[in-house]
Amino acid sequence: MAVSFVAPGPCGVAVRDRLKHLTAQDERVLRAVGAHQGALASGDLKARCADGLDHSAETWAARKRELTALSSSRIAGAITKATHDQWALARRCQAAYIQNLATGVKTLRHRLSLPIGQKGTKRAAGGYRSKNEWFRKSRRVAMLEARHAAAVDERRAGRVRVVRGGKRLLNTRHHLSEARLTEGEWRERWEAERWFLAADGESGKRFGNETIRVTPDGEVSIKLPAPLAHLANARHGRYILTARIGFAHRGAEWADRIEANRAVAYRIHLDTDRGRWYLTASWQRSVVQTIPLETARARGMIGVDTNADHFAAYRLDRHGNPVGEPHRFDYDLSGTTTHRDAQIRHALTRLINWAVRVGVAAIGIEDLDFTAEKTRDKHGRRKRFRQLISGMPTARLKARLVSMAAEHGLSVVAVDPAYTSLWGAQHWQKPLATPHRKMSRHDAAGIAIGRRALGHAVRRRTAPPPHDRSDRAGYRTVQAGPGDRGREGTRPLTTDRPPGGPSPSGKRKREPSASKTVRDAPSTQQWVQDLLMCTG
Structure with missing residues (x-):
């Protein structure tokens, strides 16, 4: 049995609010910025996948310098960080895929080794039911072994398979009728998922973020990349949206952070089903000490x-x-x-x-x-x-x-x-x-x-004492600890001599009684048992 433990608390917080009353110009700017930075993120991910296991700090710095010339240093840092997170996620998924294939091969090999028709147990499957099924499974295990070998080779070479926008949405393109989508609707979703409208926070900067800035009164402004600086409507290449943000949930905590210029990360995305724009704010919290x-x-x-x-x-x-x-x-x-x-x-x-x-x-x-x-x-x-x-x-x-x-x-x-x-x-x-x-x-x-x-056993009671003890076997248990009040223990002696031994005076206390003599009265001593002793 694994030891029970207290799960660690959350290390981050995320809240979301809708960007309401956006003008047509606001939406055009958001779409242009998202498409431009999304193209940069796609190119950076391609370069990171090409590096494979040869990735180093030098290659990271080179990619960031190339992106800085096309956007800004902060946007380049956010894109490269997101790329590394996506590549690491793909590696973890690849490891899980290899483990899944190995489990399937092991199970198939075990069942193929058993006689046809042999019944299984609760812990292991039996043989296959017919020769036809055995034949088909023998072909399947060969296919899984080939896939496993190919996946292991790719992992050793550092190759991963990543789709910006999601593999499921990509495959939906070939099943539009089943998804009840038109080609235009699918294209809109695909482009929106591949946009990049996010910025990491930075402590010490104004309101905790220089790229996407949200003021305490809810004003949202975006630092435009260099090729789109002509779209700015404020100084220093910034564009101020007409929408105002007011987080209903955790609004006070968010306001305390930005007023103290502590880091807050933002992400803007479009819900294509509803046609609504949303802004998500997230920040890290101090590590919560779990109680003993x-x-x-x-x-x-x-x-x-x-x-x-x-x-x-x-x-x-x-x-x-x-x-x-x-x-x-x-x-x-x-x-x-x-x-x-x-x-x-x-x-x-x-x-x-x-x-x-x-x-x-x-x-x-x-x-x-x-x-x-x-x-x-x-x-x-x-x-x-x-x-x-x-x-x-x-x-x-x-x-x-x-x-x-x-x-x-x-x-x-x-x-x-x-x-x-x-x-x-x-x-x-x-x-x-x-x-x-x-x-x-x-x-x-x-x-x-x-x-x-x-920390208790699942059973309600432990086994009764064995027959070689003085209180003999029965319904009494030995579950209470030695320091608990009212615990069960051996009964005290009812006479002044040990069982089977002579009295201290060497004489019998009572002569043999005649027949039909009145027997000793029942003991008036009461044995109190704590109710807590019945359970562990």
Whole structure:
């Protein structure tokens, strides 16, 4: 089992507002600047991909000097930084692709080595059902091995495959009827995605950014690149937009930063579906010190089981005892990415609000990662299961939960997801079910997750003492610690001599009684057992 840990807090903030009441001239300038800088970014990305593993500080400086002559030093720095981030992302995706291919080849090789028709187990798949299927899979493993070898060669050579604007949008060009788009609509989206209207912040400069500047009263101005300086309507080659910005969310925090001339990065983009322009402001926050794990456990925990359509949550006190009733927070992951993202945010908002009301300090979740589970070769014909795990946004969910919980003073404790559903159903589902409370397997898994986050075992009780102890085997457990009050222990002696030994005087205290003699009265001593000892 992996050790539970407190997830680190968010390190950045991003807020967005709409650029309203733009004039036709404003839109023409924004489109011209975006297209010009987008072309520079495409050329810089091509040069970076050509460098491959031979990239160095000298080549970076040379590319930046070439871009500075066509724009400005700050714009050149922003473009080269974005290029390096995109190239690094492509390298990470390439590594994941190679790992996925290797997993598929390993699974296929294992199943091909088994006799046809051999049944599998819970941990490993069996042989293929027929000779025809075995033949087709033998051809598929050869294809995957060829792809794996080609991908490994490309990685060693430093070659990556990157599409500015996105591979999915590029492939949509060949399926316009299915996407319900015309060629003109697709072209507009494609050009808008390839624009570059962004600028990194710089501390010490006026309002934290010299390229895209936003004043405290909401005035937005852009430093135009050298070839477009004739479009300026203000001094020093700047263009001032007619729109005014006023961030409703985190507006006070944003205003404090720009008035102190602290760095704030901006990005302007066009939503082609709505025909609206937006400005996004982002900045880094000081590293939030995560609280110790014991402090997070002090006021109890809420265990959350993540499922395909809902969160199953249960509150536990600091001793691991379930409190109250199970809670369920539903969401729908069908539809577009925007819809799924909104559903996740809404469910997390309800979960966090409930956690604040009950007064806990932390939320326990599973540290899920389905990266190696999505290959079709591992799960065979289980297409619905593959779609299920592929549709669960585990990485985005964890990032959103950590950032949203931090705003309410809550910590997130990540635990090992192994056997939480199995052991939760085995030890908690039936004992907590009543005529008025129906416990599902997911509710019981939430209890298992919460107990693991609190540092307790999932089981409600430990095994009873063995037969060689004085109190013999039975329902009593040895779960309480040695320092707990009312803990279970060996019973004190009821006589003044050890069991089986003679009395101190050497004489019997009582002569053998005759038949039908009144027996000793039951002991009046009461044994008090703390209720907390019944659980770990």
